[in-house]
Amino acid sequence: MRKIMIGAWMVVLLAADLGGVGAQDVYVYPAKNQTDEQMARDKEECHDWAVKQTGVDPEKLASEAITPPSPSGGSSSGAGSGLGGAGLGAARGAMSGDAAGGAVRGVGIGRLVGAVRARRQMEEQHQASPQDYQQRKTQLQSYDRAFGACLTGRGYTVQ
Numbered sequence: 001m002r003k004i005m006i007g008a009w010m011v012v013l014l015a016a017d018l019g020g021v022g023a024q025d026v027y028v029y030p031a032k033n034q035t036d037e038q039m040a041r042d043k044e045e046c047h048d049w050a051v052k053q054t055g056v057d058p059e060k061l062a063s064e065a066i067t068p069p070s071p072s073g074g075s076s077s078g079a080g081s082g083l084g085g086a087g088l089g090a091a092r093g094a095m096s097g098d099a100a101g102g103a104v105r106g107v108g109i110g111r112l113v114g115a116v117r118a119r120r121q122m123e124e125q126h127q128a129s130p131q132d133y134q135q136r137k138t139q140l141q142s143y144d145r146a147f148g149a150c151l152t153g154r155g156y157t158v159q
Contacts, residue, residue: 044109046147047111
C-alpha cells in the first residue's frame with residue numbers, strides 16, 4: 001500500500017513539473033547509451049561548470065529581469081525548485097530503495113527545471129525593455145554554448 005501511495009504522489013509531482021521541461025532551448029541526446037540518472041547528473045554538473053565559466057546563471061539572470069533585487073540580496077526561487085526536486089527524487093528513490101540518493105539527484109533536477117522556468121518568464125518580459133533583453137539574451141547564448149560544450153565532451157549530442 002505504501003508503494004502505491006508513493007507512486008501516486010510521484011505521478012502527481014511529475015505532472016506538475018512537466019510544464020517547465022518543455023521550454024528548454026537545448027536538446028540533449030544520450031549518444032553513448034547513458035542512463036536517465038547519468039544524464040541528470042551530467043546536466044547538473046555541466047550547468048554548474050557553465051555558470052563558473054561564463055559567470056551567467058540563467059535562473060538568477062531571469063529573476064533579476066522580472067523582479068528587482070531584494071534588500072537582502074537573495075532569491076528564494078532557486079531553493080524552492082531544488083527542494084521540490086529533492087522531494088520528487090526522494091519519492092522516486094523510495095520506489096527503488098534509495099530515497100536519500102534520489103533526493104540528492106532531485107535537487108539538481110529541480111534547479112535545472114527552475115532555471116528553465118525562469119528563462120521562459122524572462123523571455124515573456126522582453127517587451128518592457130528591448131535593450132536589456134538583448135543583453136540578457138547574449139549572456140544566455142554564452143551560457144548555452146558552454147553548457148552544450150560540456151555535454152558534448154561527456155558524450156551527448158546537443159542541439
